Amino acid sequence: MVTIHFFENKFIVLSQLLNHIPSVDENIKIKGRKGKVVSVEQMGENKFHVHVLLEQATKKKLLAQEDSKKKKR
Structure with a gap:
């Protein structure tokens, strides 16, 4: 078994023991995100x-129209 440290832009994303x-x-x-080994x-x-x-x-944005439909209390 070897220790593998996964890096993205000089930041550790994940460390694992793998065969x-x-x-x-x-x-x-990794963590639900697709990637490619560089x-x-x-x-x-x-x-x-x-x-x-x-x-x-990708982040989902709320539309301005949807915000106006909500009741303000």
């Missing part, structure tokens, strides 16, 4: 840093 080391350009899913660096005998590029989460 499988992800390869470059592999599609992964690079893999071996830092020690059983420690790896994996740099990932995650998709941006």
